Amino acid sequence: MSRYNPKETEPRQRKRWDDANVFRTRSPSEAGDRPKYYVLEMFPYPSGRIHMGHVRNYAMGDLVARFKRARGFNVLHPMGWDAFGMPAENAAMERGIHPKGWTYDNIANMRAQLQQLGLSIDWSREFATCDTTYYGQQQKWFLDLLKHDLVYRKESTVNWDPVDNTVLANEQVIDGRGWRSGALVEKKKLTQWFLKITQYADDLTEGLETLDRWPDKVRLMQSNWIGRSKGLKFKFAFADQAPEGFSDGLEVYTTRPDTLFGAGFVGIAADHPLVKSLPQTPELEAFLAEVKKGGTTQEEIDTGEKLGFNTGLKVAHPFKAGETLDVWIANFILMDYGTGAIFGCPAHDQRDLDFARKYDLPVVEVVLPPNADDSFKVENEAYTGLGTLFNSDFLNGLDIEAAKAEAIARIEAADAGQGATIYRLRDWGVSRQRYWGCPIPVIHCDDCGVVPVPDDQLPVSLPEDVTFDVPGNPLDRHPTWKHVNCPTCNKAARRETDTLDTFVDSSWYFARFTSPHSNQPIDKAAADYWLPVDQYIGGIEHAILHLLYSRFITRALHTCGYLSVKEPFAGLFTQGMLTHETYKAPGGEWVDPSDVDITTEGDKRKAVRLSTGEDLKIGDIEKMSKSKKNVVAPEDIFQTYGVDAARLFVLSNSPPERDVQWTTGGVEGSWRFTSNVWAEFDRLPEGDVAATDEAAALELRKAAHKAIKAVTEGFEAFRFNSAIAKLYEFVNTLRASDIAKTGTDARREALTILAGLIAPITPHLAEEGWARLGYESLIAEADWPAFDPALAQDDVYVLPVQVNGKKRGELSVRIGASEDEIRQMALEDETVKRHLEGVTVRKVIVVPNRILNFVVG
């Protein structure tokens, strides 16, 4: 009897895997008839240390990789580093360390930690996005995108983060603040590089329908983000003299052209160009100032009042001869959506109705709800449901869809506008005024304009002799790097000093992993074999940005001939976060869990700070974060309980898509399980012992085969917590079994199965147990255990018997017993008999394997 010692076992088993190089990826030709399976976890930013969230993410990916490998797939399971970005520059500024040194040191540390986790990764494919060999290839395809007209430059107002001194994409601005720094974002005009993601807006929307192994939630979020809407763009002619620059009329956009006859006013945004051509009266200025003041916080928008200003301008209704509509400036109209101008239909849009009621504008009902008569009037609630058009001339009697089509056709025939599809999605601004990123490979020449860096001069490497003692971009102030000759005319020219948004780096790494050492961006044959990624695993926080950008870049690379696929990730799984209880000291500061002692009295829990002895307040369970100090360090956990117990715990306690709460008790339970499992492997006599109790032996075998079935199904369905619960049950059966009765054959079979089943979760323990059973091979290379269907099923099952739907007894029924037999048995059950006394059985429902129900009355 030996005690399980993970500190000794785990490194030893890892060394065996390394020595045998078991996790190398097979080339397509080596794979034989093994189908390919590409499993990928979102690669980490090299902050320097892993956290428990990483442990959970990579434990899940590793489970899938090991499981699929055992199931006969040729598995690709790589790892790399999302290594460009601002923290490296911040470290440089704060501590005078060069970003490159800082980053590669962090990578070395984190690699060691990930390797300690025992992940079945093919490390020969590792790269960092800051490797010249990676970003140099990125520059190559960037120039291809340029050739294909998917990249352009324009002057634009950008979101400027005054703390990070950089430009942010729209989606990196959250509630008016930078997503990373939290600083209030300012507006600034700069010439910026853009990627034409909007060119794929339709395809990105429609592609979502093919992603049937993605969470619906993520597909919905992406669809909303792209925000495709179909409608009509048309121009209202001014009734009188048109203002300067608007002789063609005022263009509006609507998704409800069917309600045109219900138009009550025309509205424009406060920053619409038309506003500038109005007489700049004090009243107008006061109104515009008022609108500007209207904040952007959630509360102000929720409770915000509709504000309007009548411009005095009038436009002609396109279908009602002689009728005009007033043009109002309204605070609820946005300049950057549609055309910045609308017609309001108060009866059928709540905002328009609120506005019309406030300023006493006409409300004309044009959609008749089903079962309403034509006296239908709205009060203070707009009618937005289905119905039939009325009060609408040639649209009368049509349903909404038909009326939309007819209105569009009429407007088009009158040459006043056309049906239009618009998007919320904007092109992706990728310029960053930073050093630690991928240089944009172009040269600016006064004569030739923007000139791509010629292929033989790629990659454009980052200069290393830079300093961070002053704010701004070190590339921009570098004495020599930016000064080059124009590749076309050879005159003095300047390099582009902007670098690419790091989301570009992470938008194609999955493709690079298929041929990480190629001297082209992507080896097409390798990509064709491996892509799409079969199972992608990562955090829900990337539901929009990273995943949308990756889908776009995949399409762009498809257009440029690099990739055959258009969707990068066939299956997506978004895992939940790690949470932990919080502790607060009397002084109000958060206290690290390692400094807390919890005592219980009955169901009361008390927290005491170890270092000071003061009583602590036990706070909410929240996402692990440094600011709340409710983090546990993976190193400490590995040291105390071993890597396998940590892996087991993060997989066992909650469904994988949900948050999991870290508790000391929980991980101790996992540790107990690993010790118990080892004790079972160790409880094997030297010689062979024959079974003395065939029934006991059979029962053990059945438990083992049932476990295979349950665990296999659980793993396939991503129900890891349930699968692990079944393993616990199996181990409980095993512990209760008696070798003297079962004999060694049944026991050995059960243990062999157990080793196989736990290998994806606790691989070191599985390997140690496998060796203890006497196998010289590695379980990491073994096939997944197969179950015997006859053994995985009981030949007697328990059938509940109900009377009027209430359980009154249960029967042990032989598989295949006839309904009559079952009914007869039930009628002999004492309790059932009692409940059937004196009543009439009206009906008997027999569902074999499920239920027997006597309906009486």
Add this chain to the structure above:
RNA sequence: GCGGGCGUGGCGGAAUCGGUAGACGCAACGGACUUAAAAUCCGUCGGGAGUGAUCCCGUGCCGGUUCGAGUCCGGCCGCCCGCACCA
């Protein structure tokens, strides 16, 4: 405001085909071992009534469908997530 999701013991969660509600784990409680504690082992563990067999109640609330509802339908209440005056 709009869209989506979720409400099950003291806690995390099972029961995903409408068929035994509470698997498995944690915590708690009782006992064994120990000088003692930890560890370990055995047992109890939704609420109520009863010595007991057994019975009643119970999956956020109200109602419906069904032989049978945690599961399906309608209406509320609460919590979480996403988007946000998107025409």
